Amino acid sequence: MRARTSRFHIPLALLAGVGFFTTACEQPAPDVPPAAEDPAPAETAMDPLERGGYLMRIGGCNDCHTPGSLLGMPDHTRAYNGGDVGFFMPGMGYVYPPNLTPDPETGLGNWTEDQIVTALRTGVRPDGRTLVPIMPWPGLSALTDEDAYAMAAYMKSLPPVANQVPAITPAGQPAPGPYMTVQFPEGMAPPGPPAP
Numbered sequence: 001m002r003a004r005t006s007r008f009h010i011p012l013a014l015l016a017g018v019g020f021f022t023t024a025c026e027q028p029a030p031d032v033p034p035a036a037e038d039p040a041p042a043e044t045a046m047d048p049l050e051r052g053g054y055l056m057r058i059g060g061c062n063d064c065h066t067p068g069s070l071l072g073m074p075d076h077t078r079a080y081n082g083g084d085v086g087f088f089m090p091g092m093g094y095v096y097p098p099n100l101t102p103d104p105e106t107g108l109g110n111w112t113e114d115q116i117v118t119a120l121r122t123g124v125r126p127d128g129r130t131l132v133p134i135m136p137w138p139g140l141s142a143l144t145d146e147d148a149y150a151m152a153a154y155m156k157s158l159p160p161v162a163n164q165v166p167a168i169t170p171a172g173q174p175a176p177g178p179y180m181t182v183q184f185p186e187g188m189a190p191p192g193p194p195a196p
């Protein structure tokens with residue numbers, strides 16, 4: 001019985017609302033300025049440095065290159081200063097995510113933006129060595145010029161901080177610090193150590 005009563009009331013309430021709306025529309029229109037044009041798409045509206053920082057954040061670069069991230073406690077006051085947890089790959093050894101700030105001794109200070117873009121898109125460092133694929137350069141090969149250079153410019157704009165991460169250490173030697181192990185699937189041979 002209750003349901004029947006409320007079925008009756010809903011249309012009445014709706015009609016009352018429509019009536020109010022019609023009356024409101026009959027009032028003289030207030031002097032409203034025309035709506036602004038749609039804003040430009042984000043990629044063209046953003047300043048390149050801002051976009052570089054944005055791409056680095058959503059690209060997960062912090063995950064490995066900021067201390068504490070792989071421990072669930074990223075230290076944002078040392079963003080991109082170099083990871084404190086490395087990766088161990090059987091056959092290849094221990095590798096640590098380097099300092100991406102423009103410190104000349106321990107970071108990217110002596111790299112040109114072109115060299116950073118080449119490393120991001122092809123994995124090739126200025127010394128000719130190819131970065132291990134733990135660094136996700138194969139996916140970054142799809143970066144447009146505009147985005148890759150925005151990221152390089154952002155890295156060069158960071159405050160330079162001296163922080164040397166451990167050098168690549170061959171398997172069989174003591175681990176130079178905390179690390180995560182990449183376990184190869186059974187029957188799959190790990191690649192050899194990275195060429196010097």
Ligand code: HEC
Pocket residue numbers: 055056059060061062063064065087095096097098099100107116119120125130131132134135136140151194
């Ligand atoms: C899963 C971990 C991981 C993520 C995520 C990651 N990196 Fe790396 N990155 C590494 C490691 C490890 C190395 C060192 C590899 C080597 O030396 O072979 C490296 C190397 C680099 C280098 C070369 C620096 C040098 O001194 O050789 C650059 C530049 C770089 N990463 C930028 C980035 C950027 C930009 C992003 C985000 C889009 C990113 N990385 C995301 C792990 C990571």
